[in-house]
Amino acid sequence: MAPVIDRERVEMKELADYSDGPSLISSELIQVDESPRVALAWDDGAHTALPPIWLRDHCPCDACRHASSRERLCKIIDIEVGVPDVSLDHGALLLVWPDGHESRFDGVWLHQRRPGQHQFQPTVPAARAWREGFMPAQVTHRDFTSTDAGQRQWLEALIRDGLVLLDQGPTESDEVTRIAESIGPLRATNFGARFDVQSKPNPNNAAYTAIELELHSDLPNWRNPPDIQLLYCLESEAEGGASTFADGFAVAEAMRHESPKHFAMLAEIPIDLRFQDDDHDIVVREPIIRTDDRGELREIRFNNWIRDAVDVAPDQIEDWYAAYCDFWARLRAPRYRADFELAPGQMIAFDNRRVLHGRGEFNPNTGKRHLQGCYLDYDMVESKLRVLAR
Ligand SMILES: [Fe+2]
Known part of the structure:
Protein backbone atom coordinates (compact mmCIF):
# COMPACT_ATOMS: atom_id res chain seq x y z
CA MET A 1 0.00 0.00 0.00
CA ALA A 2 1.31 3.45 -0.90
CA PRO A 3 2.12 5.62 2.10
CA VAL A 4 -0.49 8.26 2.77
CA ILE A 5 1.21 11.58 2.29
CA ASP A 6 -0.17 14.50 4.18
CA ARG A 7 0.16 16.78 1.17
CA GLU A 8 0.48 20.48 1.54
CA ARG A 9 -0.59 22.47 -1.51
CA VAL A 10 1.91 25.17 -2.46
CA GLU A 11 0.67 28.39 -4.06
CA MET A 12 2.34 28.30 -7.49
CA LYS A 13 0.73 31.54 -8.82
CA GLU A 14 -1.01 29.31 -11.35
CA LEU A 15 -4.74 29.36 -12.12
CA ALA A 16 -4.97 26.04 -13.95
CA ASP A 17 -5.97 23.21 -11.63
CA TYR A 18 -3.12 21.34 -9.92
CA SER A 19 -5.04 20.29 -6.83
CA ASP A 20 -4.94 16.60 -7.62
CA GLY A 21 -2.41 14.30 -9.23
CA PRO A 22 0.50 11.95 -8.58
CA SER A 23 2.42 12.46 -5.33
CA LEU A 24 6.05 13.46 -5.33
CA ILE A 25 7.74 10.62 -3.42
CA SER A 26 11.46 11.28 -3.69
CA SER A 27 13.92 14.05 -4.33
CA GLU A 28 17.69 13.98 -4.29
CA LEU A 29 20.68 15.77 -5.65
CA ILE A 30 22.61 13.67 -8.17
CA GLN A 31 25.43 14.21 -10.66
CA VAL A 32 24.89 13.57 -14.38
CA ASP A 33 28.06 13.95 -16.46
CA GLU A 34 29.54 15.90 -13.55
CA SER A 35 26.67 18.37 -13.54
CA PRO A 36 24.27 18.69 -10.60
CA ARG A 37 20.66 17.56 -11.15
CA VAL A 38 17.64 17.55 -8.86
CA ALA A 39 16.20 14.06 -9.35
CA LEU A 40 12.46 13.76 -8.70
CA ALA A 41 10.11 10.78 -8.76
CA TRP A 42 6.32 10.50 -8.45
CA ASP A 43 4.12 7.61 -7.39
CA ASP A 44 2.82 7.07 -10.97
CA GLY A 45 6.36 6.11 -12.09
CA ALA A 46 7.17 9.49 -13.65
CA HIS A 47 10.63 10.84 -12.95
CA THR A 48 12.92 13.60 -14.10
CA ALA A 49 16.32 15.11 -13.35
CA LEU A 50 16.35 18.90 -13.55
CA PRO A 51 19.23 21.34 -13.79
CA PRO A 52 19.00 23.69 -10.78
CA ILE A 53 18.68 26.76 -13.03
CA TRP A 54 15.20 25.61 -14.19
CA LEU A 55 13.99 25.32 -10.61
CA ARG A 56 15.50 28.63 -9.55
CA ASP A 57 13.85 30.35 -12.54
CA HIS A 58 10.42 28.87 -11.64
CA CYS A 59 10.47 29.70 -7.92
CA PRO A 60 6.89 30.79 -7.04
CA CYS A 61 7.67 32.90 -3.95
CA ASP A 62 6.42 36.50 -3.75
CA ALA A 63 9.88 37.85 -4.56
CA CYS A 64 10.11 35.71 -7.70
CA ARG A 65 6.50 35.88 -8.93
CA HIS A 66 4.16 38.82 -8.44
CA ALA A 67 1.43 37.99 -5.93
CA SER A 68 -1.51 39.35 -7.94
CA SER A 69 -0.39 39.39 -11.59
CA ARG A 70 1.37 36.00 -11.16
CA GLU A 71 4.00 37.21 -13.62
CA ARG A 72 7.67 36.41 -13.26
CA LEU A 73 9.76 38.91 -11.30
CA CYS A 74 12.82 36.69 -10.99
CA LYS A 75 15.59 37.71 -13.42
CA ILE A 76 17.71 34.64 -13.89
CA ILE A 77 20.46 36.68 -15.55
CA ASP A 78 21.17 38.44 -12.25
CA ILE A 79 21.18 35.30 -10.04
CA GLU A 80 24.17 33.20 -9.10
CA VAL A 81 22.21 29.94 -9.06
CA GLY A 82 24.56 27.40 -7.42
CA VAL A 83 23.54 24.01 -6.05
CA PRO A 84 20.63 23.86 -3.59
CA ASP A 85 19.96 21.68 -0.55
CA VAL A 86 17.11 19.39 -1.58
CA SER A 87 14.39 17.87 0.58
CA LEU A 88 10.74 16.84 0.62
CA ASP A 89 8.38 18.58 2.99
CA HIS A 90 4.74 17.38 3.19
CA GLY A 91 4.84 16.29 -0.45
CA ALA A 92 6.36 19.59 -1.61
CA LEU A 93 9.88 20.08 -2.91
CA LEU A 94 11.91 22.36 -0.68
CA LEU A 95 15.13 23.90 -2.03
CA VAL A 96 17.53 26.07 -0.05
CA TRP A 97 19.93 27.92 -2.32
CA PRO A 98 23.53 28.93 -1.42
CA ASP A 99 22.48 32.60 -1.15
CA GLY A 100 19.84 31.66 1.45
CA HIS A 101 16.83 31.96 -0.88
CA GLU A 102 14.18 29.26 -0.28
CA SER A 103 11.95 27.79 -2.99
CA ARG A 104 8.91 25.57 -2.36
CA PHE A 105 7.30 23.71 -5.25
CA ASP A 106 3.98 21.91 -5.33
CA GLY A 107 4.54 18.24 -6.23
CA VAL A 108 1.54 18.00 -8.58
CA TRP A 109 2.46 21.25 -10.32
CA LEU A 110 5.99 19.89 -10.87
CA HIS A 111 4.53 16.69 -12.30
CA GLN A 112 2.32 18.68 -14.70
CA ARG A 113 4.97 21.14 -15.75
CA ARG A 114 8.15 19.09 -15.71
CA PRO A 115 10.00 20.12 -18.87
CA GLY A 116 10.14 18.03 -22.02
CA GLN A 117 6.48 16.85 -21.90
CA HIS A 118 5.27 19.37 -24.51
CA GLN A 119 1.72 18.56 -23.52
CA PHE A 120 0.57 21.08 -20.99
CA GLN A 121 -2.72 21.58 -22.87
CA PRO A 122 -5.03 19.26 -20.98
CA THR A 123 -8.14 21.35 -21.61
CA VAL A 124 -7.75 21.99 -25.33
CA PRO A 125 -8.79 19.01 -27.47
CA ALA A 126 -6.69 17.91 -30.46
CA ALA A 127 -7.99 18.44 -33.99
CA ARG A 128 -9.80 15.40 -35.41
CA ALA A 129 -10.18 14.93 -39.17
CA TRP A 130 -13.74 14.59 -40.48
CA ARG A 131 -14.90 11.18 -41.54
CA GLU A 132 -17.20 10.65 -44.48
CA GLY A 133 -20.71 11.76 -43.54
CA PHE A 134 -19.48 14.20 -40.88
CA MET A 135 -22.04 16.70 -39.60
CA PRO A 136 -21.21 19.37 -37.03
FE1 LIG B 1 -16.49 33.66 -47.04
Whole structure:
Protein backbone atom coordinates (compact mmCIF):
# COMPACT_ATOMS: atom_id res chain seq x y z
CA MET A 1 0.00 0.00 0.00
CA ALA A 2 1.31 3.45 -0.90
CA PRO A 3 2.12 5.62 2.10
CA VAL A 4 -0.49 8.26 2.77
CA ILE A 5 1.21 11.58 2.29
CA ASP A 6 -0.17 14.50 4.18
CA ARG A 7 0.16 16.78 1.17
CA GLU A 8 0.48 20.48 1.54
CA ARG A 9 -0.59 22.47 -1.51
CA VAL A 10 1.91 25.17 -2.46
CA GLU A 11 0.67 28.39 -4.06
CA MET A 12 2.34 28.30 -7.49
CA LYS A 13 0.73 31.54 -8.82
CA GLU A 14 -1.01 29.31 -11.35
CA LEU A 15 -4.74 29.36 -12.12
CA ALA A 16 -4.97 26.04 -13.95
CA ASP A 17 -5.97 23.21 -11.63
CA TYR A 18 -3.12 21.34 -9.92
CA SER A 19 -5.04 20.29 -6.83
CA ASP A 20 -4.94 16.60 -7.62
CA GLY A 21 -2.41 14.30 -9.23
CA PRO A 22 0.50 11.95 -8.58
CA SER A 23 2.42 12.46 -5.33
CA LEU A 24 6.05 13.46 -5.33
CA ILE A 25 7.74 10.62 -3.42
CA SER A 26 11.46 11.28 -3.69
CA SER A 27 13.92 14.05 -4.33
CA GLU A 28 17.69 13.98 -4.29
CA LEU A 29 20.68 15.77 -5.65
CA ILE A 30 22.61 13.67 -8.17
CA GLN A 31 25.43 14.21 -10.66
CA VAL A 32 24.89 13.57 -14.38
CA ASP A 33 28.06 13.95 -16.46
CA GLU A 34 29.54 15.90 -13.55
CA SER A 35 26.67 18.37 -13.54
CA PRO A 36 24.27 18.69 -10.60
CA ARG A 37 20.66 17.56 -11.15
CA VAL A 38 17.64 17.55 -8.86
CA ALA A 39 16.20 14.06 -9.35
CA LEU A 40 12.46 13.76 -8.70
CA ALA A 41 10.11 10.78 -8.76
CA TRP A 42 6.32 10.50 -8.45
CA ASP A 43 4.12 7.61 -7.39
CA ASP A 44 2.82 7.07 -10.97
CA GLY A 45 6.36 6.11 -12.09
CA ALA A 46 7.17 9.49 -13.65
CA HIS A 47 10.63 10.84 -12.95
CA THR A 48 12.92 13.60 -14.10
CA ALA A 49 16.32 15.11 -13.35
CA LEU A 50 16.35 18.90 -13.55
CA PRO A 51 19.23 21.34 -13.79
CA PRO A 52 19.00 23.69 -10.78
CA ILE A 53 18.68 26.76 -13.03
CA TRP A 54 15.20 25.61 -14.19
CA LEU A 55 13.99 25.32 -10.61
CA ARG A 56 15.50 28.63 -9.55
CA ASP A 57 13.85 30.35 -12.54
CA HIS A 58 10.42 28.87 -11.64
CA CYS A 59 10.47 29.70 -7.92
CA PRO A 60 6.89 30.79 -7.04
CA CYS A 61 7.67 32.90 -3.95
CA ASP A 62 6.42 36.50 -3.75
CA ALA A 63 9.88 37.85 -4.56
CA CYS A 64 10.11 35.71 -7.70
CA ARG A 65 6.50 35.88 -8.93
CA HIS A 66 4.16 38.82 -8.44
CA ALA A 67 1.43 37.99 -5.93
CA SER A 68 -1.51 39.35 -7.94
CA SER A 69 -0.39 39.39 -11.59
CA ARG A 70 1.37 36.00 -11.16
CA GLU A 71 4.00 37.21 -13.62
CA ARG A 72 7.67 36.41 -13.26
CA LEU A 73 9.76 38.91 -11.30
CA CYS A 74 12.82 36.69 -10.99
CA LYS A 75 15.59 37.71 -13.42
CA ILE A 76 17.71 34.64 -13.89
CA ILE A 77 20.46 36.68 -15.55
CA ASP A 78 21.17 38.44 -12.25
CA ILE A 79 21.18 35.30 -10.04
CA GLU A 80 24.17 33.20 -9.10
CA VAL A 81 22.21 29.94 -9.06
CA GLY A 82 24.56 27.40 -7.42
CA VAL A 83 23.54 24.01 -6.05
CA PRO A 84 20.63 23.86 -3.59
CA ASP A 85 19.96 21.68 -0.55
CA VAL A 86 17.11 19.39 -1.58
CA SER A 87 14.39 17.87 0.58
CA LEU A 88 10.74 16.84 0.62
CA ASP A 89 8.38 18.58 2.99
CA HIS A 90 4.74 17.38 3.19
CA GLY A 91 4.84 16.29 -0.45
CA ALA A 92 6.36 19.59 -1.61
CA LEU A 93 9.88 20.08 -2.91
CA LEU A 94 11.91 22.36 -0.68
CA LEU A 95 15.13 23.90 -2.03
CA VAL A 96 17.53 26.07 -0.05
CA TRP A 97 19.93 27.92 -2.32
CA PRO A 98 23.53 28.93 -1.42
CA ASP A 99 22.48 32.60 -1.15
CA GLY A 100 19.84 31.66 1.45
CA HIS A 101 16.83 31.96 -0.88
CA GLU A 102 14.18 29.26 -0.28
CA SER A 103 11.95 27.79 -2.99
CA ARG A 104 8.91 25.57 -2.36
CA PHE A 105 7.30 23.71 -5.25
CA ASP A 106 3.98 21.91 -5.33
CA GLY A 107 4.54 18.24 -6.23
CA VAL A 108 1.54 18.00 -8.58
CA TRP A 109 2.46 21.25 -10.32
CA LEU A 110 5.99 19.89 -10.87
CA HIS A 111 4.53 16.69 -12.30
CA GLN A 112 2.32 18.68 -14.70
CA ARG A 113 4.97 21.14 -15.75
CA ARG A 114 8.15 19.09 -15.71
CA PRO A 115 10.00 20.12 -18.87
CA GLY A 116 10.14 18.03 -22.02
CA GLN A 117 6.48 16.85 -21.90
CA HIS A 118 5.27 19.37 -24.51
CA GLN A 119 1.72 18.56 -23.52
CA PHE A 120 0.57 21.08 -20.99
CA GLN A 121 -2.72 21.58 -22.87
CA PRO A 122 -5.03 19.26 -20.98
CA THR A 123 -8.14 21.35 -21.61
CA VAL A 124 -7.75 21.99 -25.33
CA PRO A 125 -8.79 19.01 -27.47
CA ALA A 126 -6.69 17.91 -30.46
CA ALA A 127 -7.99 18.44 -33.99
CA ARG A 128 -9.80 15.40 -35.41
CA ALA A 129 -10.18 14.93 -39.17
CA TRP A 130 -13.74 14.59 -40.48
CA ARG A 131 -14.90 11.18 -41.54
CA GLU A 132 -17.20 10.65 -44.48
CA GLY A 133 -20.71 11.76 -43.54
CA PHE A 134 -19.48 14.20 -40.88
CA MET A 135 -22.04 16.70 -39.60
CA PRO A 136 -21.21 19.37 -37.03
CA ALA A 137 -22.08 19.03 -33.35
CA GLN A 138 -25.08 21.13 -32.30
CA VAL A 139 -25.49 23.18 -29.14
CA THR A 140 -28.68 25.10 -28.41
CA HIS A 141 -28.52 28.86 -28.03
CA ARG A 142 -30.02 28.48 -24.56
CA ASP A 143 -27.35 25.99 -23.42
CA PHE A 144 -24.60 28.17 -24.87
CA THR A 145 -25.76 31.38 -23.25
CA SER A 146 -26.92 30.03 -19.89
CA THR A 147 -24.63 27.12 -19.00
CA ASP A 148 -20.86 26.70 -18.75
CA ALA A 149 -21.27 23.11 -19.97
CA GLY A 150 -23.03 24.28 -23.16
CA GLN A 151 -20.40 26.88 -23.93
CA ARG A 152 -17.67 24.37 -23.22
CA GLN A 153 -19.23 21.78 -25.52
CA TRP A 154 -19.43 24.39 -28.29
CA LEU A 155 -15.80 25.49 -27.81
CA GLU A 156 -14.50 21.92 -27.71
CA ALA A 157 -16.33 20.96 -30.91
CA LEU A 158 -15.04 24.09 -32.64
CA ILE A 159 -11.43 23.26 -31.75
CA ARG A 160 -11.75 19.52 -32.40
CA ASP A 161 -13.80 19.54 -35.64
CA GLY A 162 -13.22 23.11 -36.83
CA LEU A 163 -17.03 23.45 -37.27
CA VAL A 164 -19.93 23.71 -34.82
CA LEU A 165 -23.60 24.70 -35.07
CA LEU A 166 -25.57 26.82 -32.63
CA ASP A 167 -29.29 26.14 -32.86
CA GLN A 168 -32.61 27.70 -31.83
CA GLY A 169 -31.36 31.23 -31.33
CA PRO A 170 -33.35 34.46 -31.69
CA THR A 171 -33.53 36.20 -35.07
CA GLU A 172 -32.28 39.49 -33.68
CA SER A 173 -29.84 41.71 -35.47
CA ASP A 174 -26.36 41.65 -33.92
CA GLU A 175 -26.94 38.49 -31.90
CA VAL A 176 -23.76 37.24 -33.58
CA THR A 177 -21.81 40.08 -31.95
CA ARG A 178 -23.24 39.30 -28.51
CA ILE A 179 -22.27 35.65 -28.86
CA ALA A 180 -18.79 36.47 -30.14
CA GLU A 181 -18.16 38.99 -27.38
CA SER A 182 -18.97 36.38 -24.75
CA ILE A 183 -15.78 34.67 -26.02
CA GLY A 184 -13.54 37.64 -26.81
CA PRO A 185 -13.25 40.93 -28.68
CA LEU A 186 -14.19 40.88 -32.37
CA ARG A 187 -11.38 40.74 -34.89
CA ALA A 188 -12.05 43.66 -37.25
CA THR A 189 -11.03 43.63 -40.94
CA ASN A 190 -11.46 45.91 -43.96
CA PHE A 191 -15.10 44.71 -44.01
CA GLY A 192 -15.65 46.06 -40.48
CA ALA A 193 -16.01 44.21 -37.18
CA ARG A 194 -19.46 42.79 -38.03
CA PHE A 195 -20.52 42.26 -41.65
CA ASP A 196 -23.79 41.47 -43.40
CA VAL A 197 -23.87 38.74 -46.03
CA GLN A 198 -26.72 39.64 -48.38
CA SER A 199 -26.87 40.64 -52.01
CA LYS A 200 -26.41 44.37 -52.50
CA PRO A 201 -25.89 46.73 -55.46
CA ASN A 202 -22.29 47.45 -56.59
CA PRO A 203 -20.76 44.74 -54.38
CA ASN A 204 -17.02 44.97 -53.52
CA ASN A 205 -16.95 41.27 -52.61
CA ALA A 206 -18.44 38.08 -54.04
CA ALA A 207 -20.19 37.43 -50.70
CA TYR A 208 -22.40 40.46 -51.38
CA THR A 209 -23.81 38.94 -54.57
CA ALA A 210 -26.22 36.02 -55.15
CA ILE A 211 -23.73 33.90 -57.13
CA GLU A 212 -22.46 30.52 -56.01
CA LEU A 213 -19.44 30.80 -53.72
CA GLU A 214 -17.24 27.76 -54.07
CA LEU A 215 -15.36 26.54 -51.05
CA HIS A 216 -12.86 29.12 -49.89
CA SER A 217 -11.15 30.62 -46.88
CA ASP A 218 -11.83 34.23 -45.92
CA LEU A 219 -9.18 36.92 -46.22
CA PRO A 220 -6.22 34.68 -47.09
CA ASN A 221 -4.74 37.88 -48.57
CA TRP A 222 -3.97 39.04 -45.02
CA ARG A 223 -0.68 38.20 -43.38
CA ASN A 224 -2.77 37.03 -40.45
CA PRO A 225 -6.19 35.87 -41.75
CA PRO A 226 -9.08 35.68 -39.28
CA ASP A 227 -8.99 32.48 -37.23
CA ILE A 228 -12.63 31.80 -36.40
CA GLN A 229 -15.65 32.91 -38.40
CA LEU A 230 -19.16 33.13 -36.98
CA LEU A 231 -22.10 33.30 -39.42
CA TYR A 232 -25.55 33.87 -37.98
CA CYS A 233 -28.62 33.27 -40.13
CA LEU A 234 -31.39 35.87 -39.75
CA GLU A 235 -33.40 35.22 -42.93
CA SER A 236 -33.31 32.40 -45.48
CA GLU A 237 -36.45 32.65 -47.60
CA ALA A 238 -34.58 32.77 -50.91
CA GLU A 239 -34.43 29.60 -53.00
CA GLY A 240 -30.96 28.04 -52.93
CA GLY A 241 -28.00 29.32 -50.96
CA ALA A 242 -27.30 26.11 -48.98
CA SER A 243 -24.08 26.23 -46.97
CA THR A 244 -21.20 23.92 -47.67
CA PHE A 245 -18.05 23.18 -45.69
CA ALA A 246 -14.98 20.99 -46.16
CA ASP A 247 -12.19 19.92 -43.83
CA GLY A 248 -9.27 21.48 -45.71
CA PHE A 249 -6.72 19.61 -43.62
CA ALA A 250 -8.30 16.23 -44.47
CA VAL A 251 -8.31 17.16 -48.17
CA ALA A 252 -4.67 18.29 -48.02
CA GLU A 253 -3.63 15.11 -46.17
CA ALA A 254 -5.32 12.97 -48.83
CA MET A 255 -3.51 14.90 -51.53
CA ARG A 256 -0.18 14.54 -49.70
CA HIS A 257 -0.76 10.79 -49.64
CA GLU A 258 -2.08 10.33 -53.19
CA SER A 259 -0.37 13.14 -55.14
CA PRO A 260 2.74 14.10 -53.17
CA LYS A 261 4.10 16.23 -56.03
CA HIS A 262 0.92 18.28 -56.15
CA PHE A 263 0.98 18.68 -52.39
CA ALA A 264 4.61 19.86 -52.49
CA MET A 265 3.77 22.32 -55.24
CA LEU A 266 1.02 23.99 -53.19
CA ALA A 267 2.98 23.80 -49.94
CA GLU A 268 6.25 25.16 -51.30
CA ILE A 269 5.40 27.69 -54.00
CA PRO A 270 4.00 30.99 -52.74
CA ILE A 271 1.50 32.92 -54.81
CA ASP A 272 -0.02 36.36 -54.42
CA LEU A 273 -3.45 36.73 -52.86
CA ARG A 274 -4.94 40.16 -53.17
CA PHE A 275 -8.03 42.26 -52.40
CA GLN A 276 -8.44 45.66 -54.00
CA ASP A 277 -11.15 48.30 -53.82
CA ASP A 278 -11.14 52.11 -53.78
CA ASP A 279 -9.71 52.25 -50.26
CA HIS A 280 -7.62 49.10 -49.93
CA ASP A 281 -4.97 47.01 -51.63
CA ILE A 282 -4.19 44.11 -49.29
CA VAL A 283 -1.81 41.52 -50.66
CA VAL A 284 0.28 38.71 -49.27
CA ARG A 285 2.57 36.18 -50.91
CA GLU A 286 2.05 32.79 -49.30
CA PRO A 287 1.67 29.14 -50.33
CA ILE A 288 -1.87 27.71 -50.47
CA ILE A 289 -0.97 25.01 -47.95
CA ARG A 290 1.21 25.94 -44.98
CA THR A 291 2.96 23.29 -42.92
CA ASP A 292 5.17 23.75 -39.86
CA ASP A 293 8.76 22.58 -39.47
CA ARG A 294 7.52 19.08 -38.60
CA GLY A 295 5.36 18.92 -41.73
CA GLU A 296 2.10 19.28 -39.76
CA LEU A 297 -0.66 21.22 -41.54
CA ARG A 298 -1.10 24.71 -40.17
CA GLU A 299 -3.21 26.61 -42.66
CA ILE A 300 -5.06 26.56 -45.97
CA ARG A 301 -5.32 29.76 -48.03
CA PHE A 302 -7.76 29.00 -50.82
CA ASN A 303 -9.90 31.69 -52.37
CA ASN A 304 -10.13 31.67 -56.15
CA TRP A 305 -11.66 35.11 -56.63
CA ILE A 306 -8.96 37.01 -54.79
CA ARG A 307 -6.03 35.07 -56.20
CA ASP A 308 -3.82 37.62 -57.94
CA ALA A 309 -1.90 37.07 -61.21
CA VAL A 310 -0.02 33.80 -60.81
CA ASP A 311 3.60 34.90 -60.55
CA VAL A 312 5.59 31.66 -60.62
CA ALA A 313 8.48 30.63 -62.85
CA PRO A 314 7.18 30.06 -66.43
CA ASP A 315 8.39 26.44 -66.46
CA GLN A 316 6.37 25.77 -63.27
CA ILE A 317 3.09 27.29 -64.42
CA GLU A 318 1.49 24.15 -65.85
CA ASP A 319 2.53 22.01 -62.89
CA TRP A 320 1.22 24.64 -60.50
CA TYR A 321 -2.18 24.73 -62.23
CA ALA A 322 -2.33 20.92 -62.24
CA ALA A 323 -1.73 20.91 -58.47
CA TYR A 324 -4.21 23.75 -57.88
CA CYS A 325 -6.96 22.03 -59.88
CA ASP A 326 -6.24 18.71 -58.15
CA PHE A 327 -6.80 20.36 -54.75
CA TRP A 328 -9.90 22.14 -56.04
CA ALA A 329 -11.37 18.91 -57.48
CA ARG A 330 -10.81 17.18 -54.14
CA LEU A 331 -12.63 20.02 -52.38
CA ARG A 332 -15.61 19.40 -54.66
CA ALA A 333 -15.71 15.68 -53.81
CA PRO A 334 -18.63 14.82 -51.47
CA ARG A 335 -16.34 12.65 -49.30
CA TYR A 336 -14.89 15.69 -47.52
CA ARG A 337 -17.91 17.93 -47.40
CA ALA A 338 -20.72 18.79 -45.06
CA ASP A 339 -23.65 20.47 -46.84
CA PHE A 340 -26.76 21.76 -45.11
CA GLU A 341 -29.16 24.70 -45.08
CA LEU A 342 -28.89 27.21 -42.30
CA ALA A 343 -32.25 28.12 -40.79
CA PRO A 344 -33.05 31.47 -39.17
CA GLY A 345 -31.73 31.44 -35.58
CA GLN A 346 -28.88 29.07 -36.43
CA MET A 347 -25.25 30.10 -36.30
CA ILE A 348 -22.33 28.25 -37.76
CA ALA A 349 -18.79 28.81 -36.46
CA PHE A 350 -15.68 27.46 -38.09
CA ASP A 351 -11.90 27.52 -38.09
CA ASN A 352 -11.17 29.68 -41.15
CA ARG A 353 -7.55 28.47 -41.28
CA ARG A 354 -8.63 24.83 -41.60
CA VAL A 355 -12.23 24.50 -42.77
CA LEU A 356 -13.29 25.97 -46.10
CA HIS A 357 -16.78 27.34 -46.56
CA GLY A 358 -19.07 28.17 -49.46
CA ARG A 359 -22.71 28.46 -50.47
CA GLY A 360 -24.88 27.61 -53.43
CA GLU A 361 -26.26 30.21 -55.78
CA PHE A 362 -29.54 31.69 -54.60
CA ASN A 363 -32.34 33.54 -56.30
CA PRO A 364 -32.79 36.91 -54.60
CA ASN A 365 -36.18 37.33 -56.33
CA THR A 366 -37.69 34.45 -54.30
CA GLY A 367 -37.12 36.03 -50.87
CA LYS A 368 -34.56 37.44 -48.53
CA ARG A 369 -31.32 35.79 -47.45
CA HIS A 370 -29.46 37.56 -44.69
CA LEU A 371 -26.55 36.36 -42.58
CA GLN A 372 -24.46 38.39 -40.16
CA GLY A 373 -20.90 37.47 -39.47
CA CYS A 374 -17.81 38.37 -37.50
CA TYR A 375 -14.42 36.95 -36.66
CA LEU A 376 -12.67 35.90 -33.47
CA ASP A 377 -9.08 35.10 -32.62
CA TYR A 378 -8.24 31.49 -31.86
CA ASP A 379 -6.38 32.66 -28.74
CA MET A 380 -9.69 33.86 -27.25
CA VAL A 381 -11.43 30.57 -28.04
CA GLU A 382 -8.72 28.53 -26.30
CA SER A 383 -8.51 31.04 -23.47
CA LYS A 384 -12.26 30.79 -22.79
CA LEU A 385 -12.05 27.03 -22.68
CA ARG A 386 -9.15 27.10 -20.18
CA VAL A 387 -11.01 29.56 -17.98
CA LEU A 388 -14.15 27.39 -18.04
CA ALA A 389 -12.05 24.35 -17.14
CA ARG A 390 -10.65 25.91 -13.95
FE1 LIG B 1 -16.49 33.66 -47.04
